Amino acid sequence: MFRFFRSTENQRLIVRLVKESFREHRFGYGAAILSMLVVAAMTGASAWILREITNEFVIYKRLDRVNLIAAAVAAIFIFKGVANFVQAYFMSRVGNAIIADRQRKIYDRILAQGIEFYHSTSSSDLITRMTNNAQAARSVLDLVVTSYVRDLVTLIVLVAVMVWQQPALSLICFVIGPVAIFGVNRILKRVRKIAAMEFRSLGQIVHVMQETAIGVRVVKSFNLEGAMRKRMYKAVSDVENRANNIATLEAATSPVMETLAGLAISGAVFVSGFLVLQGGQMPGNIMAFIGALLLAYEPAKRLARVRISLETGIVGVRMMFQLADRPLTLAEKPDAKPLQPGPGEIRFDGTSFAYPESPPVFEGFDLTLEAGKMTALVGPSGSGKSTILNLIMRMYDPQSGRVLFDGQDISYATLASVREKIAYVSQDTFLFAGTIMHNIRLGRQDATDEEVIAAAKAANAHDFISAMPKGYETDVGENGALLSGGQRQRISIARAMLRNAEILLLDEATSALDAESEALFRDALQQLTVGRTTIVIAHRLSTVHQADTIVVLEKGKVVESGPHKILLKQGGLYQKLYEYQLMP
Numbered sequence: 001m002f003r004f005f006r007s008t009e010n011q012r013l014i015v016r017l018v019k020e021s022f023r024e025h026r027f028g029y030g031a032a033i034l035s036m037l038v039v040a041a042m043t044g045a046s047a048w049i050l051r052e053i054t055n056e057f058v059i060y061k062r063l064d065r066v067n068l069i070a071a072a073v074a075a076i077f078i079f080k081g082v083a084n085f086v087q088a089y090f091m092s093r094v095g096n097a098i099i100a101d102r103q104r105k106i107y108d109r110i111l112a113q114g115i116e117f118y119h120s121t122s123s124s125d126l127i128t129r130m131t132n133n134a135q136a137a138r139s140v141l142d143l144v145v146t147s148y149v150r151d152l153v154t155l156i157v158l159v160a161v162m163v164w165q166q167p168a169l170s171l172i173c174f175v176i177g178p179v180a181i182f183g184v185n186r187i188l189k190r191v192r193k194i195a196a197m198e199f200r201s202l203g204q205i206v207h208v209m210q211e212t213a214i215g216v217r218v219v220k221s222f223n224l225e226g227a228m229r230k231r232m233y234k235a236v237s238d239v240e241n242r243a244n245n246i247a248t249l250e251a252a253t254s255p256v257m258e259t260l261a262g263l264a265i266s267g268a269v270f271v272s273g274f275l276v277l278q279g280g281q282m283p284g285n286i287m288a289f290i291g292a293l294l295l296a297y298e299p300a301k302r303l304a305r306v307r308i309s310l311e312t313g314i315v316g317v318r319m320m321f322q323l324a325d326r327p328l329t330l331a332e333k334p335d336a337k338p339l340q341p342g343p344g345e346i347r348f349d350g351t352s353f354a355y356p357e358s359p360p361v362f363e364g365f366d367l368t369l370e371a372g373k374m375t376a377l378v379g380p381s382g383s384g385k386s387t388i389l390n391l392i393m394r395m396y397d398p399q400s401g402r403v404l405f406d407g408q409d410i411s412y413a414t415l416a417s418v419r420e421k422i423a424y425v426s427q428d429t430f431l432f433a434g435t436i437m438h439n440i441r442l443g444r445q446d447a448t449d450e451e452v453i454a455a456a457k458a459a460n461a462h463d464f465i466s467a468m469p470k471g472y473e474t475d476v477g478e479n480g481a482l483l484s485g486g487q488r489q490r491i492s493i494a495r496a497m498l499r500n501a502e503i504l505l506l507d508e509a510t511s512a513l514d515a516e517s518e519a520l521f522r523d524a525l526q527q528l529t530v531g532r533t534t535i536v537i538a539h540r541l542s543t544v545h546q547a548d549t550i551v552v553l554e555k556g557k558v559v560e561s562g563p564h565k566i567l568l569k570q571g572g573l574y575q576k577l578y579e580y581q582l583m584p
């Protein structure tokens with residue numbers, strides 16, 4: 001136990017966890033700790049009463065004390081029972097509250113992170129953290145409180161009883177204790193290593209499960225069941241083996257402890273025999289001593305093993321704090337102000353940008369996107385089209401230069417005010433679990449049912465929605481799996497319609513829609529773009545025709561810009577792309 005406090009990293013983690021949690025749950029922990037003290041005192045009293053029973057009944061033959069002592073025994077156990085209940089009640093209340101608090105905190109932190117964080121962290125890792133780390137925090141706190149308060153105080157009380165009754169005999173405990181701690185510590189290092197590996201394997205199980213569910217079409221069509229099964233079985237066996245290893249190591253502490261306890265108790269019994277039979281000691285004192293020694297065994301065993309039990313939980317707590325301490329990849333400036341309304345002009349002014357650990361995409365990039373007009377971005381793959389949308393949405397901040405909305409630098413604005421101005425229709429439409437009504441309403445959460453229906457009508461989605469048996473209350477399935485690609489796209493347009501934002505960003509879908517769906521989609525889009533600053537990554541000839549300006553990008557530079565007809569006549573990159581790439 002004492003060595004535990006020398007392990008500085010674990011100590012730091014636990015002190016931080018205890019500080020944060022005790023601050024928030026003062027009352028619950030206070031009540032639990034008080035009742036633990038009562039439990040400890042009652043355990044001491046139950047050893048003590050053995051002395052009274054033996055001396056008063058056997059030696060002094062005091063019939064008049066029988067009632068009193070019997071009542072005292074009953075009182076000790078009733079008090080102990082009630083205190084145990086109070087302790088368990090508050091510990092589980094606080095424990096559950098801690099899991100909930102931690103999950104909220106972990107989620108808030110993940111949610112506050114910028115998109116870069118999500119690119120560098122696997123979703124299975126996040127899911128495992130959410131479930132495991134909060135649980136780990138609870139187990140560590142439970143262990144710390146029960147071991148270092150209940151068990152430690154019980155042990156101190158019992159040792160006090162022992163010393164009081166038989167000071168010389170008590171020395172046995174002071175010899176055996178350190179030997180036990182030394183034996184257990186040797187096992188500890190191995191447990192630590194295995195616990196970390198077990199966590200990684202758990203993450204792997206979630207990861208493979210997720211890939212199976214998301215990639216089910218590929219898994220089935222390429223007959224990948226065997227390969228996936230192999231990966232899953234390996235992860236499952238890894239967890240099984242590691243859990244077995246930890247259990248074996250934990251169990252290995254038992255023979256050590258039992259042997260030492262056996263030696264201590266038999267030594268004490270041996271010496272006591274002489275003390276009573278030849279030394280004239282009162283047998284009651286010896287009974288109280290042996291009683292205390294026997295009662296001390298369980299809390300002492302738990303205390304000696306506490307570090308091993310803590311090890312698995314600490315892995316999760318460490319990960320939880322790593323997440324909490326990870327700086328936000330994109331944070332608002334402390335004095336960030338909301339953007340003022342304006343017509344919706346967007347300007348890149350000497351903007352330089354590179355993704356983390358990647359070469360620059362833009363260097364000193366200038367571009368003005370006119371308010372209320374439609375600009376189509378075209379260019380070869382990797383030329384920077386999606387990056388322009390990312391910078392407008394402020395998914396990233398440029399390393400130098402500015403992105404301005406109506407003359408206001410968006411990196412000094414609040415994130416919410418930037419995103420409020422934008423409606424984004426992405427190529428891979430994402431629908432959330434729930435009904436069609438719910439999914440469209442995500443565009444503007446205070447919209448009435450009538451407004452949602454109006455948006456769906458404008459997006460040419462109303463007819464197919466009404467034709468469904470449950471209409472707007474139809475469940476879309478996971479990520480809209482129960483709808484067709486064209487239907488999903490029109491729902492995402494309805495969502496953007498409802499948002500009614502100044503700026504519309506459109507990563508136009510390349511997926512082949514049938515002719516009718518495409519016509520409906522294009523028509524819906526046309527309605528959506530009226531009067532808004534629209535920037536579209538164009539893959540369709542029709543969209544390029546519709547655009548007021550076409551900006552042709554190549555390797556992060558604007559190489560041509562202007563209306564379709566003029567660019568086509570110039571015979572440059574646009575004409576080439578138009579002929580080879582954009583022709584349907």
Ligand SMILES: Nc1ncnc2c1ncn2[C@@H]1O[C@H](COP(=O)(O)OP(=O)(O)OP(=O)(O)O)[C@@H](O)[C@H]1O
Binds near residue numbers: 358
């Ligand atoms: N998250 C990222 N991290 C690192 N590099 C990235 C990231 N996203 C894009 N890039 C790189 O930035 C450059 C510009 O990519 P961008 O996605 O803007 O091109 P694009 O013109 O939209 O291409 P496409 O038409 O293929 O979608 C490319 O070289 C790409 O490899």
